[in-house]
Amino acid sequence: MKQAPVSIALAAALMTLAGGANAEAGKTDFKFGGYIKADVMFSDYSNGAPDSGYLSRQFYVPGTIYGKAGNGEQVVDFHARESRFNFKTTTDLDGHTLSGFIELDFMTHTDGDERVSNSYSPRIRHAFVSYDNWTMGQTWTTFQNPGALPENLDFVGAADGTPFVRQTLLRYTDGGFQFAIENPETTVSGSEVKENGSLVGYASGKDRIVGGSGMLPDMVARYNFKTEGGASFSVAAIGRQLTLEKLNIDDTVLGYGASFSGVIPVGQDDIRFTATWGEGLGRYLGLNFANAAMIDADGNLDTIGSYGGFISYRHWWNDKWRSSFTVSGMSVDNDVDITGSNINKDAYSGYVNLLYSPSKPLTFGVEYMYATNSKENGDDGDLNRVIFSAKYVL
Numbered sequence: 001m002k003q004a005p006v007s008i009a010l011a012a013a014l015m016t017l018a019g020g021a022n023a024e025a026g027k028t029d030f031k032f033g034g035y036i037k038a039d040v041m042f043s044d045y046s047n048g049a050p051d052s053g054y055l056s057r058q059f060y061v062p063g064t065i066y067g068k069a070g071n072g073e074q075v076v077d078f079h080a081r082e083s084r085f086n087f088k089t090t091t092d093l094d095g096h097t098l099s100g101f102i103e104l105d106f107m108t109h110t111d112g113d114e115r116v117s118n119s120y121s122p123r124i125r126h127a128f129v130s131y132d133n134w135t136m137g138q139t140w141t142t143f144q145n146p147g148a149l150p151e152n153l154d155f156v157g158a159a160d161g162t163p164f165v166r167q168t169l170l171r172y173t174d175g176g177f178q179f180a181i182e183n184p185e186t187t188v189s190g191s192e193v194k195e196n197g198s199l200v201g202y203a204s205g206k207d208r209i210v211g212g213s214g215m216l217p218d219m220v221a222r223y224n225f226k227t228e229g230g231a232s233f234s235v236a237a238i239g240r241q242l243t244l245e246k247l248n249i250d251d252t253v254l255g256y257g258a259s260f261s262g263v264i265p266v267g268q269d270d271i272r273f274t275a276t277w278g279e280g281l282g283r284y285l286g287l288n289f290a291n292a293a294m295i296d297a298d299g300n301l302d303t304i305g306s307y308g309g310f311i312s313y314r315h316w317w318n319d320k321w322r323s324s325f326t327v328s329g330m331s332v333d334n335d336v337d338i339t340g341s342n343i344n345k346d347a348y349s350g351y352v353n354l355l356y357s358p359s360k361p362l363t364f365g366v367e368y369m370y371a372t373n374s375k376e377n378g379d380d381g382d383l384n385r386v387i388f389s390a391k392y393v394l
Contacts, residue, residue, distance in 0.1 A: 034085040039079055042076050045381065046073065049073060049075040050071070053114070059156060062347035062349075063288075063289045081105070087103075097132055099129070101139075102126060105123060109121050141182055142236065145274065151312075152353060157326065159287050161286070161310030162274050163284050167185075178223075179220070187209070190205050203299075229265070232263050233260070234260070237258045242301055252301070255282070269314055271314075272310075273309065282304070306333065308329060312327075323352065324351065327350050349371035349372075361393040
């Protein structure tokens with residue numbers, strides 16, 4: 001790590017949204033990081049594979065594996081899109097700690113293609129500034145414990161059983177306690193109502209309406225703690241104002257939920273888990289497999305209940321070889337009398353892998369995963385995938 005003079009410290013702080021008003025009060029440590037990761041994925045979709053570049057061809061997203069009729073079922077994908085780059089600064093300001101962090105990768109975009117250059121735009125994963133106990137910017141939601149995620153080769157791993165959101169927030173941390181207000185976004189199960197080709201309103205249905213309104217942020221509280229045996233746990237609770245104000249709909253309802261997660265050492269091995277439940281969780285669980293609310297016959301919002309979890313056991317065969325065994329799933333309490341039956345019901349997945357690290361920064365691995373999703377009407381889709389990966393941590 002290097003010490004930067006004032007001019008470089010100011011530039012570094014600006015690059016990470018840290019600002020530079022008082023940077024001259026101290027010196028700044030700065031560090032570059034990230035990793036390079038190449039994936040080769042052999043996939044078998046029970047109902048026909050999605051088109052090239054589609055999201056579920058990059059990683060497992062619950063609700064996207066029902067396939068495309070007319071396409072072949074078996075496909076292979078090569079990509080290095082998960083590779084990422086980050087930059088961090090830390091400044092001592094007369095006993096106060098100011099830090100900034102920004103990280104980019106190349107996932108989720110469909111702006112590139114596989115014909116010639118395989119070029120894909122970078123996207124922001126994290127961009128935040130911290131000052132002592134305060135954090136502001138885009139990072140993991142406080143409702144999620146990323147430290148409990150299993151060591152899988154799939155980009156998320158156990159996607160259907162874990163909270164997984166990055167968004168802009170303001171968070172205060174005091175020891176093991178964290179309190180945050182975070183970006184709100186309401187997703188509602190409903191369909192457009194048209195007359196003579198013009199949109200006149202919304203009603204109950206299977207489609208997704210994004211509210212994008214409401215005056216209250218999502219509010220999250222979390223407590224992290226450890227035991228004398230080295231186990232670490234996290235308990236989180238969330239409260240949300242779910243709001244839809246569009247054309248003929250103007251209603252608000254309360255959403256809430258809780259999540260418990262942890263990592264338990266078992267000798268050299270460990271057990272990782274997360275269990276989550278809520279009413280109106282919506283996008284917070286399973287990569288928005290279910291919506292947060294639905295529109296009833298009176299044009300009011302009713303919350304949709306959902307729950308899920310995963311458990312993963314990581315075993316070290318020796319100091320270079322290890323494996324993780326993971327099962328994950330979630331279920332949704334839909335009211336099909338309101339939403340109709342063509343809507344996501346449940347999702348389950350399982351993973352087993354073998355990883356080899358000849359040196360600490362370098363890992364080669366192979367993973368088999370199976371996922372199945374179903375709808376209330378009985379439709380389902382299955383995904384079998386074998387992933388080969390090479391990863392070098394910078």
